[in-house]
Amino acid sequence: MVRKIYLLSIYDYIMNVEKLFNISNKVVILTGASGFLGQQYSEALSQKNVKIVLADINYQKCKKLEEQLNKKYSNETLSLKLDVGNKKSVQSMVSKTLKKFDQIDGLINNAVFPETVKERSIPLETFPLDILQKIISVNTIGSFLCSQEVGKIMAKKKNGVIVNISSIYGMVAADQRIYGKSGLNSSIGYALTKSSVINLTRYLSSYWGNKGIRVNTLTLGGVEYNQDPEFIKKYSEKTMIGRMAQKDEYVGALVFLLSDASSYMIGSNLIVDGGWTAW
Template sequence: MKDKMFDLAEKVVLVTGGTGLLGKEFCETLSDYGANVIVVDLNESDCKKQAESLAKKYGTKAIGVKADITNRNEVAKMVSEVVKKLGKVDVLVNNAAGKSKNFYAKFEDYPLEDWEKVMSVNLTGAFLCAQAVGKQMAKQNSGSIINISSVYGIKAPDQRIYKGTKINTPAVYSASKAGLIGLTTYLATYWADKNIRVNCISPGGVFNNQENEFVKKYSEKTPLGRMANKNELSGAVLFLASDASSYVTGHNLVVDGGLTIW
């Protein structure tokens, strides 16, 4: 009974940003629980290599698809290809996130083109994918959409932890991630009668070889005393993708080591 609750056998799961730091982990976990995973990203070779690895390792079907999620035509083509090959889409994980040349520029000097580029991936891309996949899910009368937001979509970043480092977090990141939470709640009500659940995950900081000073300051602000490891978000994705969350919709699952309770 316990295993069945999280079983994803024969489920078709599409993961955008599938070859990235978190995307890879999501694809591994979903495949491990039986899902047929569609790895979507910008580099076709990387997508196909990862899909081949997943299929070989877990004995599932896996497909690598190159797609620019900011392009409506490419998104439509992506969904059409998946449905043609596998017949359906059960789960969409809107995980892709963008950066730009001047991603860390000061707010006062932030170029409009950089703002638009990041927004086009983080928010518009999620909208286009949800729109195209949601149409298919509505025909199936079932589905789960999982948007990957951030704690910075619900709280302001503490600017002090970035002082003395080469990084910061720009306003466009917070704005786009907050927008994802709004999109989540809207779609949860919009598609409820189609048995489509729409939820959100807001991770805290994930360790990715950041500067020691930043890691130290960030960890001191977190009750668990550390940043997340890259594999520690996968359980939340598995939960929302599976029948274990069959009565959960419109929810923002915060996975932050307690950062937002202090």
């Protein structure tokens, strides 16, 4: 008799795997939606029939992305202009989302301060405080504000998922030797803020864990586009897998974190970095 029940439960589990990854009709806010990886996430979530709020300081790019997605997919989308570092702007995003969709199931804190080659090349000794504050305002305060405003709604419903996007440079220091004269040096602002969201995840998890909100970090390694070949070579040698990531290699992890497949995961950090931080 006991064995029978055991077999039945295994059978049920196998039958529900598809369901575990089902995020169809969930309402998910994606900040920095029109950026390089935001576009990949938007495409993937559209394929999963998610109702996506495309939120970005660059509204025009969001609208364009929305039009492209609407031609290919039947999920609903909403484009919003958002400045993550501005509380009123974040509050407006939440109220417009609720007006259209009446619920918020997920938040992806993906927006990042647009560091140019100029900022990335400033020596630490002279790194200007005003630039550091701008980076903190978007990367750290922005993730906090969006989590605070969206988390309030989720806590009332006792349900929700927040994903904070971090980087290997939030976990370990950027190896200054791989940059050469590429102008791609990773700034102190990026290091400080990307590490801060990892502990933001833990704090929010301990605060809201008993309110049905799961908060996790998704830590990424560098994606190849058309960087300096010497940089790509040096970067690749620092990974166990021997290459940089392709732009679509993070969508699986994101879907996992948004779905019930990760229902026992909270306050954690999912690292997808080709092994960069593992040796």
